[in-house]
Amino acid sequence: MKTYLRLEILSHDRMGIVLDILKKVYENNISIHSLEVFPNKVYIKVETLEEAEKKLNIVKNLLSINGVLKVRDIELLSCEKNERRLRAIIDAVQDGILAINQKGEVELFNNYCETIFHTKRENIVGKNIKELLGFDGPIINLLKTGENYNNIEVFKRNNDNNNSFHYITSGRSVKDDKGKTIAAVASLKDINEAIEMSNAITSKEEFVFKDIIGNSSSIVKTKNICSSVAKSNSTILLRGESGTGKELFARAIHKLSSRADRNFIAINCAALPDNLIESELFGYVEGSFTGATKNGKDGLFKAADNGTLFLDEIGELSLPLQAKLLRILQEGTIRKIGSTVEEKVDVRIIAATNRNLEDMIKKNTFREDLYYRLNVIPIYIPSLRERIEDISMLVNFFIKILNKQMGKNIKGTEMEFIEELVKLSWPGNIRELKNVVERAMNLCHGYFLTKENLLMDFQKAANHEIDSENHGFNFKLKDVVEAAEKKMLISAMQNYKSYRKAAKALGVSHTTIVNKLNKYGINFH
Numbered sequence: 001m002k003t004y005l006r007l008e009i010l011s012h013d014r015m016g017i018v019l020d021i022l023k024k025v026y027e028n029n030i031s032i033h034s035l036e037v038f039p040n041k042v043y044i045k046v047e048t049l050e051e052a053e054k055k056l057n058i059v060k061n062l063l064s065i066n067g068v069l070k071v072r073d074i075e076l077l078s079c080e081k082n083e084r085r086l087r088a089i090i091d092a093v094q095d096g097i098l099a100i101n102q103k104g105e106v107e108l109f110n111n112y113c114e115t116i117f118h119t120k121r122e123n124i125v126g127k128n129i130k131e132l133l134g135f136d137g138p139i140i141n142l143l144k145t146g147e148n149y150n151n152i153e154v155f156k157r158n159n160d161n162n163n164s165f166h167y168i169t170s171g172r173s174v175k176d177d178k179g180k181t182i183a184a185v186a187s188l189k190d191i192n193e194a195i196e197m198s199n200a201i202t203s204k205e206e207f208v209f210k211d212i213i214g215n216s217s218s219i220v221k222t223k224n225i226c227s228s229v230a231k232s233n234s235t236i237l238l239r240g241e242s243g244t245g246k247e248l249f250a251r252a253i254h255k256l257s258s259r260a261d262r263n264f265i266a267i268n269c270a271a272l273p274d275n276l277i278e279s280e281l282f283g284y285v286e287g288s289f290t291g292a293t294k295n296g297k298d299g300l301f302k303a304a305d306n307g308t309l310f311l312d313e314i315g316e317l318s319l320p321l322q323a324k325l326l327r328i329l330q331e332g333t334i335r336k337i338g339s340t341v342e343e344k345v346d347v348r349i350i351a352a353t354n355r356n357l358e359d360m361i362k363k364n365t366f367r368e369d370l371y372y373r374l375n376v377i378p379i380y381i382p383s384l385r386e387r388i389e390d391i392s393m394l395v396n397f398f399i400k401i402l403n404k405q406m407g408k409n410i411k412g413t414e415m416e417f418i419e420e421l422v423k424l425s426w427p428g429n430i431r432e433l434k435n436v437v438e439r440a441m442n443l444c445h446g447y448f449l450t451k452e453n454l455l456m457d458f459q460k461a462a463n464h465e466i467d468s469e470n471h472g473f474n475f476k477l478k479d480v481v482e483a484a485e486k487k488m489l490i491s492a493m494q495n496y497k498s499y500r501k502a503a504k505a506l507g508v509s510h511t512t513i514v515n516k517l518n519k520y521g522i523n524f525h
């Protein structure tokens, strides 16, 4: 191992003094390893000189330079001290820390990264981050955009567990004097440690439900029911209108169950044709049908073994598939398409529907026996109409998310914006509310969403009112009058496509039409 001599040279701050020092070192036939220059101070690092005499000589020669005051041995150059201090700091952290250059090559990293990447440090240094991760991590985007990020989940699942990867990462850009991103630094926290930390300060329930927004009594009650039934293995049937968050609740139940560290697999029974659902659910053996891949394929039941299978829109399943599903639920075994072998699977089923299954049974489109198998624990997810007090909280939640996605800086809403939303009947529930907020954010040029930014779908808005009548809600007379007024306004504007003509048809002034459209947040463009 090479050893080094390090010298500190104290001097007057004179122009050309560094050049004189370099010349002297050169004349003594010594090659410099590192050089650090400060006002009144120069540090040099050279290979250890074998003969003491040579060392004495160089010191003497350096002292002979005009302006040099003192020369002494030191243990480390100040840049070395800083680097070692930094290493000690990053190695003391129980997260992965790495820095990459503009090409994406790892230049600096701490010991923990060896655990993360399942490899030794010599295989990490200089390696491209994409190669190490096996995918484009957010740090690559940071290099391109220069935008810092916080707490993004990065996930890679591999059959070989040693190559699996599940971390929470935050990234910071390193900029040059002109503000151009020249490098990036990221920290990586193991997901289990992140969960453990979070659990230490919030309860598991709080953590799991943190993205299910709302504290109305109906949603709180639903969350409580979900927590208490999560622990068992019983089949759950989630009922509720479209967009009420059934899938979110299904995921939450899975995360609160003892199966949390196994797969949660979701399939939408309405999205695929019958034959595809069957092969997706049960898998198939080689050559079982035209187009089947070589070696066959495992189905989702198998993938969800020891985990949870979420069967969304169960009401759309055809009768033959209902019969097959029933058999699996009864026997706990699956048979791949084209196979005669029964395989045991341990899967918790959470089904969901917005259909009236009881009606379907009467019409013979849903099997009664399957219904009873699924309806072990029915949970009703309340519609947005039933919890309008959550609207404001949900709107603010979506503003936060969409600000990031749209690069906006909306700070909130004006009171009237929420007041308008509360009046609507929301057949599309939370999904629809999110769209409305997104549209309003597109139209908003200030910091707060105003009712002028509300852009409702005409057809839908008209239908909402009809819907609300059919639902027979307990509207106050004022609400009913407003609903009728709104319906007529929409219909007149659709027919006449001009404020003046609509005003004439309704027997009011042009200004009244404009004011009322504004009042109801109806944009007519």
Ligand SMILES: Nc1ncnc2c1ncn2[C@@H]1O[C@H](COP(=O)(O)OP(=O)(O)OP(=O)(O)O)[C@@H](O)[C@H]1O
Pocket: 211, 212, 213, 214, 240, 241, 242, 243, 244, 245, 246, 247, 248, 249, 312, 352, 353, 354, 394, 397, 430, 431, 434
């Ligand atoms: N309480 C909530 N807080 C925050 N976001 C929510 C909430 N409920 C639903 N969402 C969001 O609304 C959208 C629809 O939710 P989800 O898909 O879970 O509804 P669903 O009831 O399963 O709908 P469908 O019946 O149409 O499949 C998703 O983007 C979801 O994240």
